[in-house]
Amino acid sequence: MTGFRLGYVPGVTPAKWSRLWAERLPRIPLELVQVAAAEAPDLVRRAELDAVLLRLPIDRTGLHAIPLYVEQTVVVVPKDHLITAADEITTDDLADELMLHSQDDVLDWARPPGRLIEDRPARTADAIELVAMGTGLLVVPQSLARLHHRKDLTYRPLTGVPESQVALSWPEGATGELVEHLIGIVRGRTVNSTRGPAVPKRAAQKPARKTVQKTTQKTPQKKPRRRR
Known part of the structure; x- marks a missing residue:
């Protein structure tokens, strides 16, 4: 084969x-x-x-x-950028920023907020270079930000935009x-698993009732009175 x-x-x-x-x-x-x-x-x-x-x-x-x-969507920025003061960024935070969008590796739905630079670089690596030069910011899946990591750049999670799948x-x-x-x-199947329909889980068995031993208390017998 x-x-x-x-x-x-x-x-x-x-x-x-x-x-x-x-x-x-x-x-x-x-x-x-x-x-x-x-x-x-x-x-x-x-x-x-x-x-x-x-x-x-x-x-x-x-x-x-x-x-x-x-995947989480993030925005790649220079380390000295003002928005790095926040733990996560909203689309409103980018309203006045120049944004890059590469032709390759970045999804079309990820058209970022802010003022988009129409001259799109060919690759994400090229867009990262432009971010480092201070040309603009870049929205990418987190895995791409990690792949193109540079010491002079960082990234923050971006909320209010779709995540990549x-x-x-x-x-x-x-x-x-x-x-x-x-x-x-x-999909994480084991070697012995099959593609057949999932076997329904058995209904949980009711716990066995505890057997309570009843202790029969014996009525103490009265001692016979001694005759005087």
């Missing part, structure tokens, strides 16, 4: 799932391929990848997608045995 090509967008870390794959399917190599977020869906549609870990939403035409987990996607009509194995791995 041939190997399996699994793509993943920047910030997503499939290492744990890769190790589980190697333990369960040691004879089938799993090739991990990092791909740009904008290209990920089409690479799967063209069968250049067997499956891909990407961020929703996407155009699901011809694709399956199962959500896996949600990481999902596993693969072509419609291609849910074969290997895809089923991968779905089981990313």
Whole structure:
């Protein structure tokens, strides 16, 4: 049986799932391929990848997608920026800020608040460089902020905006045995688990009643009176 090509967008870390794959399917190599977020869906549609870990939403035409987990949205700022005084940022805090939005790796729904710089950098790494130069601020999933960490930058959680959702996607009509194995791995199924319907939990058994031993008190017998 041939190997399996699994793509993943920047910030997503499939290492744990890769190790589980190697333990369960040691004879089938799993090739991990990092791909740009904008290209990920089409690479799967063209069968250049067997499956891909990407961020929703996407155009699901011809694709399956199962959500896996949600990422916190953050705003990347220089360390000496005024908003770093707060533990978390609201959209109102960014109303007067210049905001960057990269063409790659950042979702279209994440159009940030504030004054958007229309000349979009090609990659998140380029946008991070512009933040460091003081050109503007950048809204990204937290995993991307960590991936592009710099000593002169920091980030704060941003409330009032959607969170990004990481999902596993693969072509419609291609849910074969290997895809089923991968779905089981990313969903945390054990080796012996099946895809059948979940077995309903048995109703909790009522605790056994405690047997209370009744102690019958004997009425003390009167001693016979002595005759005088």
